[in-house]
Amino acid sequence: MSEALLRLENVTMQFGGVVAVDSLSLEVETGKIVALIGPNGAGKTTAFNCITGVYQPTNGLISFDDKLVVSGHPTGKMKRDYKGSNSEKYLDKEIIDPTPDEITRLGIARTFQNIRLWKSMSVFDNVLTAKHMRNRQNVFTATFRLDRAEEKRMRQETMELLEEQNLAQYKDDLAVSLPYGLQRRLEIARALATDPKLLLLDEPAAGMNPQETLELGEFIVEIQKKHNLTIFMIEHHMDLVMRFCDKIYVIDFGKLIAGGTPAEIKNNQRVIDAYLGVAEE
């Protein structure tokens, strides 16, 4: 049994009166491909946004690599309006509210549900810019080209990544001029450029046909092995999830309703109810 790389403990995200994610606890084990599924509006992307620092969870803890990275408890007005569970549990904990770039620095990279490439940049520059985070140059040495070795290293690594993703032939094209499937691939390449340990994929197969979805699944397994990654993804394509994932978590209305291997999830009555609805007597 390998240890957990990412651990969510009672993470609750409340917007005003709406509890988008309610006391979500889950673990993503090192070296595994884990999926988060659930009907539309179940709170999957919100959970992702909590992990990546876009939102500060109202309550709960997130630890990565055995280190507490995010922690929150209801404060101020939220104390009164809080509707989630475990409201008292973390009150004595210090609030840790990192910005998304700090999270990325720890080794968590992500892609977006609606592709967010840098529009005015070429394919090559998109990946190269993501390398900026691990750049050892400072403004002065970068401007006056005093550290050419570092710049050369970044460019070389970028080229290697593009070659590996079969994007090298498009390197001078504008990122947005690529076909949709390749844009998704470029987003993954860009995320990989930050040297992550954990890769979060938000609906990587959205808008793909069954053939492309299958290829994507194989591709994900391939990069997972090659880069020694742990992958946590949100996905709606059940064939992709069932076939390639080691573990699946299912959430509905913000709550975790099931977690287990694909075979277990397939036969779980609560999951079937959540997706198909419960027959009224």
Add this chain to the structure above:
Amino acid sequence: MTKTKEEKRDAIIAACCIGAFYVLILILEAVVPATHILFSILKKSAVYSLAAVSMNLLNGFTGLFSLGQAGFMLLGAYTYAILNMPTELKLGTSVYKYYECAIHFDMGFLPSLLLAGVIAAVFAALIGIPVLRLKSDYLAIATLGFAEIIRAVFQWEALGPVTNGANILSGFTDLNHIYIPFTKIAIPPTFFVMLLSGICIAIVLLLINSSFGRAFKAIRDDEIAAEAMGINLFKHKEMSFIISSFFAGISGALLAMYQFTVKAATFKTAMTYEILLIVVIGGIGSISGSCIGSFLFIACNEWWLRFLDESSNNIAGLNIFRSGFRKVVFSLIIMVIVLFFRKGLMGDKELTAKNVRQFIAGKKSEKKAKGGEKA
């Protein structure tokens, strides 16, 4: 990465063009009388190019809509004027008529110029901390407000011993009295301004093409993605703001040198708008566009359209040429430019040997295509 042969050749062509341009300026200054209007246009447009490029770094490359440029130029101009003015002049009564100058030292024009940039940058660093949390229009209003506050503060009587209140500062080293340090060799004024602003613009260009420049562009294109890829938004915005203000400060100091005098009333909001206009006309996100834009703007405004203001040009019966008519025509030209060049004259392209070659090749193939149709 190793450069290809073509890239190397292009770099040499570009270097030769720039070198030839500066030689041409030197020759012109030696041949044409110094009072010719061309020189005053070139000098002013060199100053404005630098101001426009510094604004472009913020607006065009980092996506921060800031309107504080005049404020930072004012800081630069005053810093330069106060530091560089000879001590005996400060203690005398010809400049500081109503106040006793509190600053009892002076320095050469180069350290003063540098400090002009540094002071503007320091102010930018302080203002950036609260202001850069704002976005788009709100940031514009906040920076605009800052520029106006600075102007008002510099005219404040209580600061008179330093800023001379609302009165003008003069007597500092101007463009006509620039000597190579430690020698008595005079540098031709137009050449000097162009060289200095050229160096500054080159530094901005180098910055934009570095890893940090790419990070700025990433923030401009998509903040959320930039943040998710590990680019610290605040740090990079602050950096861009400080660097931009540094060069705005230097351009303010150059403007002071060009104008011989400094007065806070010069640095009104209208000045920021002029620079913004140059940036927009030249192309948001194009350094060469800003330079071309500023030359065209200054030349049209102060030279080429002058004849429209002179009623002596009127042919009998017509009375359209009168003072102010120039502005009408000028506004029309701007409208035409904005209509036909939606993204400014240069868009976000730069004037490079490669782009020029492609442009010419494009025209040729168009002609060929047209010729083919006729045949």
